[in-house]
Amino acid sequence: MDTSPFPLPGLRVLLADAGQRRSPVIRLELIRLRCQLVDVLDLVAEPDALALALQRQSPEILLIDCDQPTPALLAQLAEAQRQHPRPVLLVAEQMTPEQMRAALQAGASALQLAGLPPQRLGALLQLALARFEHDQSLQRELRQTQTQLAERKLVERARGILMREQGLDEEAAFQRLRQLAMAGGQTLASVATRLIDADQLLRQR
Structure with missing residues (x-):
């Protein structure tokens, strides 16, 4: 065998x-x-x-x-x-x-x-x-690493938006993102993407 x-x-x-x-x-x-x-x-x-x-x-x-x-x-x-x-x-x-x-x-x-x-x-x-x-x-490992890096950049960008718009520090902004993700049963990256999209729409008005 x-x-x-x-x-x-x-x-x-x-x-x-x-x-x-x-x-x-x-x-x-x-x-x-x-x-x-x-x-x-x-x-x-x-x-x-x-x-x-x-x-x-x-x-x-x-x-x-x-x-x-x-x-x-x-x-x-x-x-x-x-x-x-x-x-x-x-x-x-x-x-x-x-x-x-x-x-x-x-x-x-x-x-x-x-x-x-x-x-x-x-x-x-x-x-x-x-x-x-x-x-x-x-x-597969390379694609996973690239995906993680892209998601990290999204989270960092979304955290910056929260810091700017709500006057939060880095830790508080990150915790806010985590709360939104947990409440909606979503990943940090998906919540970050939605926040970035909403910010862009508001800025276009």
């Missing part, structure tokens, strides 16, 4: 083959790992098909197998990741440092250089899943 944080059995994998023709080998290894290969996308025959395939198949992870990541491929990947972020394992026969940076910026979670040894596929999928979850966690 797979008890790892990112179990592979049942994992929905979309393989995008950009000319390496390793899909039979990858398919066999995915079967051994008990993953589900939802489709094999031929990016040589259909170079612009990545976004549509991702939308139709909704894989849990994307595996790209290429000679090297071209700007066109990375542009498709970046656009797909903007619309629906997901773990991406990018395998390439060769990559320059610049291509590696570009691939990571486009949304690749893990990179494998110089081919894909089948016995390493499971570990690489685990790495991509773990790196994606780590990056998503960092982004």
Whole structure:
């Protein structure tokens, strides 16, 4: 039984083959790992098909197998990741440092250089899943921090209004905001926003 944080059995994998023709080998290894290969996308025959395939198949992870990541491929990947972020394992026969940076910026979670040894596929999928979850966690923390900072600025601005209009000191103005929030079952930020909006309306008259 797979008890790892990112179990592979049942994992929905979309393989995008950009000319390496390793899909039979990858398919066999995915079967051994008990993953589900939802489709094999031929990016040589259909170079612009990545976004549509991702939308139709909704894989849990994307595996790209290429000679090297071209700007066109990375542009498709970046656009797909903007619309629906997901773990991406990018395998390439060769990559320059610049291509590696570009691939990571486009949304690749893990990179494998110089081919894909089948016995390493499971570990690489685990790495991509773990790196994606780590990056998503960092982004959630960043958004939370930005939200808290914005709310703090609103509260400070509302407190300034109360100090100006009601002659309160800083502590008394803050306590007044807390009382209003508790009485209305609202957050400090929502009460502050209403107070700021009301102040702006009054000043426009």
